[in-house]
Amino acid sequence: MQTTTVFLVLIAFCIISFFLGRTRSQLIAKTRGGASLHSLPKHYGYMAAAWALLPSIAILLVWTGLESHLIYNSVISGLPAEVRSLSSDQLGLYYNQLQSFALNQIDEFGLDEGQVAAAQHYREIAASLAYKKALVVLVVAVAGASLALGRIKPALRARNHVENILEWMLFICSFIAVLTTLGIVLSVLFESIRFFQTIPVTEFLFGLQWSPQMAIRSDQVGASGSFGFIPLLVGTVLISIVALLIAVPVGLMSAIYLSEYASRRFRAVTKPVLEVLAGVPTVVYGFFAALTVAPFIRHLGESLGLNVASESALAAGLVMGIMIIPFVMSLSDDIINAVPDSLREASLGMGATMSETIRRVVLPAALPGIVGGILLAASRAIGETMIVVMAAGLSAKLTINPLEAVTTITVQIVTLLVGDQEFDSPKTLAAFALGFVLFFFTLLLNIVALYVVRRYREQYD
Amino acid sequence: MTNDDNYRTTALIQASLRKRYARERRFRLYGMLAVFAGFVFLFLLLADIVIKGSPAFTQYYIKVTVDFNQDSLDLPQDYTSKDLARADFGAVVKGSLREMFPGVSSRAEKRRLYRLISVGADYSLRDMVIADPALVGKKQDIWLLAHSEASSYLKGQVTAATDEAERKVKDVQMTWLNTLREEGRTELRFNTTFFLAGDSREPELAGIKAALVGSFYTLLVTFCLAFPIGVMAAIYLEEFAPRNRLTDLIEININNLAAVPSIVFGLLGLAVFINFFELPRSAPLVGGIVLALMTLPTIIITSRAAIQAVPPSIQEAALGVGASKLQTVLHHVLPVAMPGILTGSIIGMAQALGETAPLLMIGMVAFIMEVPAGVTDPATVLPVQIFLWADSPERGFTEKTSAAIMVLMAFLIMMNAAAVYLRKRFERK
Numbered sequence: 001m002q003t004t005t006v007f008l009v010l011i012a013f014c015i016i017s018f019f020l021g022r023t024r025s026q027l028i029a030k031t032r033g034g035a036s037l038h039s040l041p042k043h044y045g046y047m048a049a050a051w052a053l054l055p056s057i058a059i060l061l062v063w064t065g066l067e068s069h070l071i072y073n074s075v076i077s078g079l080p081a082e083v084r085s086l087s088s089d090q091l092g093l094y095y096n097q098l099q100s101f102a103l104n105q106i107d108e109f110g111l112d113e114g115q116v117a118a119a120q121h122y123r124e125i126a127a128s129l130a131y132k133k134a135l136v137v138l139v140v141a142v143a144g145a146s147l148a149l150g151r152i153k154p155a156l157r158a159r160n161h162v163e164n165i166l167e168w169m170l171f172i173c174s175f176i177a178v179l180t181t182l183g184i185v186l187s188v189l190f191e192s193i194r195f196f197q198t199i200p201v202t203e204f205l206f207g208l209q210w211s212p213q214m215a216i217r218s219d220q221v222g223a224s225g226s227f228g229f230i231p232l233l234v235g236t237v238l239i240s241i242v243a244l245l246i247a248v249p250v251g252l253m254s255a256i257y258l259s260e261y262a263s264r265r266f267r268a269v270t271k272p273v274l275e276v277l278a279g280v281p282t283v284v285y286g287f288f289a290a291l292t293v294a295p296f297i298r299h300l301g302e303s304l305g306l307n308v309a310s311e312s313a314l315a316a317g318l319v320m321g322i323m324i325i326p327f328v329m330s331l332s333d334d335i336i337n338a339v340p341d342s343l344r345e346a347s348l349g350m351g352a353t354m355s356e357t358i359r360r361v362v363l364p365a366a367l368p369g370i371v372g373g374i375l376l377a378a379s380r381a382i383g384e385t386m387i388v389v390m391a392a393g394l395s396a397k398l399t400i401n402p403l404e405a406v407t408t409i410t411v412q413i414v415t416l417l418v419g420d421q422e423f424d425s426p427k428t429l430a431a432f433a434l435g436f437v438l439f440f441f442t443l444l445l446n447i448v449a450l451y452v453v454r455r456y457r458e459q460y461d
Numbered sequence: 462m463t464n465d466d467n468y469r470t471t472a473l474i475q476a477s478l479r480k481r482y483a484r485e486r487r488f489r490l491y492g493m494l495a496v497f498a499g500f501v502f503l504f505l506l507l508a509d510i511v512i513k514g515s516p517a518f519t520q521y522y523i524k525v526t527v528d529f530n531q532d533s534l535d536l537p538q539d540y541t542s543k544d545l546a547r548a549d550f551g552a553v554v555k556g557s558l559r560e561m562f563p564g565v566s567s568r569a570e571k572r573r574l575y576r577l578i579s580v581g582a583d584y585s586l587r588d589m590v591i592a593d594p595a596l597v598g599k600k601q602d603i604w605l606l607a608h609s610e611a612s613s614y615l616k617g618q619v620t621a622a623t624d625e626a627e628r629k630v631k632d633v634q635m636t637w638l639n640t641l642r643e644e645g646r647t648e649l650r651f652n653t654t655f656f657l658a659g660d661s662r663e664p665e666l667a668g669i670k671a672a673l674v675g676s677f678y679t680l681l682v683t684f685c686l687a688f689p690i691g692v693m694a695a696i697y698l699e700e701f702a703p704r705n706r707l708t709d710l711i712e713i714n715i716n717n718l719a720a721v722p723s724i725v726f727g728l729l730g731l732a733v734f735i736n737f738f739e740l741p742r743s744a745p746l747v748g749g750i751v752l753a754l755m756t757l758p759t760i761i762i763t764s765r766a767a768i769q770a771v772p773p774s775i776q777e778a779a780l781g782v783g784a785s786k787l788q789t790v791l792h793h794v795l796p797v798a799m800p801g802i803l804t805g806s807i808i809g810m811a812q813a814l815g816e817t818a819p820l821l822m823i824g825m826v827a828f829i830m831e832v833p834a835g836v837t838d839p840a841t842v843l844p845v846q847i848f849l850w851a852d853s854p855e856r857g858f859t860e861k862t863s864a865a866i867m868v869l870m871a872f873l874i875m876m877n878a879a880a881v882y883l884r885k886r887f888e889r890k
Contacts, residue, residue, distance in 0.1 A: 065738050068738075068739040159785070160785075163785060163786075163787045166787060167697075167701055167787065169693065170693045170694070170696055170697035170701060171697055171701070173689075173690045173691075173693035173694040173697065174693070174694035174695075174697045174698055174702070174711050174761075175711065176690055176694065176754075176757065177694065177711055177714040177715045177718055177757065177758070177761070178710060178711055178714045180714075180718060180729070180754050180757070181714045181717065181718060183729050183733050184721065184725055184726070184728070184729045187728060187729050187731075187732030187733055188725070188728055188732070190732075191732060249495065250495045250498050250499060251495075252495075253491050253492050253494070253495030253496075254492070254495040254496045254499055256492055257489070257492025257493060257495060257496055258496065260492075261489055261492055262496075270496060273500065273503065274496070274499045274500070274503070276503060277499065277502065277503055277506075279811065279815075279873060279877060280506065280815075280870070280873075281814075281815030281816070281817070281844055281869060281870075281873070282815070282816075282817065282818070283815070283817045283844045283845075283847050283848050283851075283866075284506075284510070284815075284847070284866050284869070284870070285506075286848070286851070287510075287847065287851045287862060287863075287866065288506055288509060288510070290851065291513075291851070291859065292509050322502045322506070325499055325502070326499075329499075353481055353482065353484070353485040354485060354488075354489075355484060355485045355487075355488035355489065356481070356484075356485075358488070359488075376720065379720060379722075380720075382722070383721070383722020383723070383724065383725070384722070385722070385723065385724045385817075385818035386817050386818055386848065389818075389821075389848075390848070390851060390852075410722070410724050410818070413724055413728070413822075414724070414818070414821055414822075417727075417728075417731065417821075417822055418821050418822075418826055431728070432728060432732070435724070435725055435728040438722060438724070438725060439721065439722075439725050442720065442721065442722055442725075443717060443721070446717055446720040447717070450716065
């Protein structure tokens, strides 16, 4: 049986158990001479349904997750020894072919006899596993439901029981956040460790050359690619600095103007309009950067006699700056608004003008918070992908000239992972190492920024 | 202090005041300029896209006198409907074009002549003949879809002013097109292909339907996962979580996840869901799961705020008449908080709809012509389609890209408007 069918049968069974539980509790109450139930009949129904569904669905999920591994191991162990001694790449290819054949995705053409036989074996195992899965899952569901139904008596605290189950489910849902973080850390960490087994950490961290092409044959010229990550870091930082140079002045000054000078009505209209900039998808910014801003900057540079690359860091940084303006604006706005009015009034009362008050009193008081906001904006800029993928270059040049093309960490992750790849090559693993670095950097920036912002908030609370 | 001193101080202050006021005005001006700059950026961005994209909503058709003669169709004497499906309609189009412009003789010129009509014309003629086999052997005026290059000339995007070597539409083609226009054989129509077709290598045949359906399935998966999980997590953290280390850990994690770059979620999807659990590549299922994990923090944070905003009196009243904690939350707090929760969820969904980078990681960048039929079919989504088209060098795709962006933005605006509307209604309570 198909997994979806099993799932649907399970749901149907769960609904049936609900009605069974409800009816049974009512019947029991009646036969006991109207003895009052502890909970409403529907709670007994919920209990039966939960017992039917939860254990069986857990088994279904785990089984489905492990199924392909089970099939793989069984099929591989049935293969002749000379096939099993193939390198892992070739074995993977061999297995993929027979798998696609077994699933009727390709025809027999180009497969050897062993593969056809193994595919037959594959089908048998898959069918028997699917059969066993359906059987086990349904037996567990029936067992769970009958256990729950058997326990129904007027004194059973079914409502509390159901509420306990629900509270556990609530907890599990919130724990998914922790699992996600764990999943991210483990997935990038494991692949990074495998990467650092072939490429030394020091070469990665301090190398000045990034050219991840791996040779197809080992005797090729320039066989091993170089994986020095410094040019990527410099490129990323360069583009982020350009972005912050745009976003911080514009965002901060807008926030100051809107919170200190503008009328309520002007503010009510302006703020949402500027926040539209935050809602524009990054791929749109990328398109704008690549097709409009970059050529414009190149023409401008040419007319000034400058040599500007067509994928200059300036264009990508500029557009990224536009993207994070609303981000800087709303963060600074919050922080400026949190500065107590007593400080402003004291300064204005001493005869200072509005701008003097802002510059000498409000901004110094808000400075830690604003710095925190800028750090958050920087982490945004570092992790931004689409704009740089579309508008920044691919060649890793070590330069701090914003008119040249540079590449960034995120661009390299995308180029290394998009398209066909074998999963074990250093090239693919390098992407995970870069992902690890990216995650680590942005996490660090975020923790520092959140800490600074929180400390600042507490100061005036 | 004498009067004289006082006078001098006042004079000093008076003198400095002008400078200080000037500085004040300057500062204010900077502020206004900053706000204005934001407006200008937004305007430039939108104007650029609308100007580039709006031509894509129309397409030129050319009226060709099609000669369905049996020879050029390459049909046997007594043909069946099967033969019709295999007939050479390309030759029919070419022959008809040659008849219309008898002067064309050289091979290179002929090839240019054929390039006036889209290759898709073959298929539309085939469908026509299969629907009405009596057409064979007849001559008929039929509107055929123009090639994207011819269309761009007719729309005035390419003019004779550019150097001939730098444009794809050559001078001869321009003269032919001018003749056709004078004879009333060209017509601008609304581009339905754009909304009804999947991706194609030919700009005039490419459409966004496959990507739209892909986006729909992906968002469906995202919503089905992120909404219940997010709301349940928010309920737990607001109403049930004890103050302890574990709760702190969960909260810190949610806040940090909200700031993790989206591409890292793509790496997670690739390593965990595709390589470990071996879910299908390029499928809306995996894309939806990844986007759900990405939007969870947004939904949890906004739902918590909405639950917090529910007046405690409601809870106390429910608890006071003997409802359990869970009943209080489910029957009384949640319904009141629902508009706020929905607002947050819609904003989260809008984020997910515009997201591209993590989907590139899990292989949703394939060239998809077929409309996906389920969550496990290979699919692409609208932002990725935009990314793919933006990469194509052909001019016709630039306008398609902008038009697809306009469609995407229209959806985003609708979603955000719905969120604003909900929030307004919520506030009125």
